[in-house]
Amino acid sequence: MTEIPAFKKNLPTQIAVLGGGSWATAIIKILTENNVKIKWWLRRKSDVDFIKKYNHNPSYLTDAPLNPRKVKAYYKMYDALQGVDYVILAVPAAFIPDALKNLTRNHFAGKKVVSAIKGMIPEENMLVTDWMEKVFGVPITQMCVIAGPCHAEEVAQEKQSYLTIGSPNIQLAQEFSNLMTCRYIQANPVADLYGVEYCAVIKNIVAMACGITHGLGFGDNFQAVMVSNAMQEIKRFLDIVYPQVNRDLHSSGYLGDLLVTAYSQFSRNRTFGNMIGRGYSVKSAQIEMNMVAEGYYAVKSIYKINEQHDVEMPIIDSVYRILYEKANPMAEIGVLKGFLK
Template identity: 65%
Template sequence: MKVTQPVRLTMVGGGSWATALVKILSENNVNIKWWLRKASDAEHIKKFGHNPSYLSDVQINTRKVKICTKIRDAVRDSDFIILAVPAAFVSDALKGLTPGHFAGKFVISAIKGMIPEANQLVTDWVSDRYGVPAERISVIAGPCHAEEVALEKQSYLTIASPDPTSAQKVADLLRCRFVQTTPVDDIYGIEYSAVMKNIIALACGITHGLGYGDNFQAVLVSNAMQEIKRFVDAVYPKHRDLSGSAYLGDLLVTAYSPFSRNRTFGTLIGRGYTIQSAQAEMNMIAEGYYAVKSIHAINEKFGVNMPITNAVYNILYERAAPTLEMNGLKGMLM
């Protein structure tokens, strides 16, 4: 896509993934309005050109990026809106906006979680609440960690939308010298898989915290891939190859990488931290903590065999002992 005039885009969120996406977009012909909740972070970026709270080594091109703390100002006159806040807080971030603010815009979810109170995918929630047509909604999937984007390591993104033209437009926006992008049409498969891989990363972290080795984790992840397929095929039947990078690749990097906040959260739980103390230790949101409750509730309707997801749910919400739950999994894995 050759662009003569800069694309006008709004980034919603001030965390590490939002910061990484701003860096990627700044490589291209894009004018960005970046909404941040924290006024102190906003002022710091305006003055010094970097985010003091996340990926502080990333230099922000302030000639291309305008910092905003008022959401209505941020979305005004934009062609694209990227949502990059934790799923649990997206409703609060968009507070005060109406369907009119989204009219004619493309909405892109970079959120790998579910709306907790509604047990909804972010894309469905945006469509229902703001009336955004499905063909104007896309999601960004990995495998891609914000920390590696900050280091300009070669990375890959998959852009999913039910409309191929929309997927291609977003893929073109995000492609740069160190990021390759691929457009696909399996938006629900991609989005559910992104949610599920965070739950699996929690399980991997828990086993790591308990002292399990690489052999067990390899079996856990391979069984998890089958579990994800069973669930995704049940809730949204479609021919799909889950060995692709947006499915298997994203699962692997989240399950194994030291940058994975879900794996880190799980590791703390496996080592005996309470949920509250693990959250305080990380000072970041592990989407899988909220997502496992939503997936568990959704699966009450479908009845898919999901032993790994059930184990994580029992540990986090039923206060089951991690040792007992993971011991119980041993005989279920193949």
């Protein structure tokens, strides 16, 4: 084996981050604690220019400083993708097809792809990793996903947090976990890409359900019962759609991620649900939030997928009917009460 020259051993890992939201910003903050160089693509040129001048995101996590020696912002995605080892996807799932529409398989050839997206591709009803494999030919063994429990706002405050990195390639999961571990973040690898990714999608729907019930005036007691039932729904769904031996749904990448999203003040999906419970229409809630709640799109995808499997998922069904069939929230939760134990 050829010896690696000493001067090359400590070269920084080259990473492209696609997306300009709070989670993308938090990921960049974490990564820059380590030996990396980041090419950051943002959709708006005004944001790129602002970051170049002031070294922080003008729209999200505005108090989080960015290291200009390690982070360079780009408006042209082609430039951001050149010469990188990793590509991190942090664009909302509903906008991924449009964001990447001008790219080809060559742009991802030889690169490791990381999904930081906790949603599904609408209409296609596909996980982001499956869509990347189908459209751009990225092997599933060259992909991993980032799960919580972790909110971007607490990363910005450098509060102790934990991440789970899922991949069928445990060596890749460990490698990326090392890049995402720093003094206030502990990242742990698991060999379960699909379980982690599906759980990250469904927990957003559950958080919406929790928000709806809170908006309707239900208390913590009812929410605790609903969350425990939701974990059972997730298990039933995964056991049918993607069974895996030794999957521990009680670990932080599954149960922990569900809990923080269902209960936290920072959960945009819970906030969205709370607005629906208080009488907002879907459109008015989306306009007032000015942020994407992945669970809105995800519930339709999971509902459609489950039409093929017929898994008992009353919480998913209730949220779907409230959001897409305009069912009365109080009446729908009244029906849901009969399914919970």
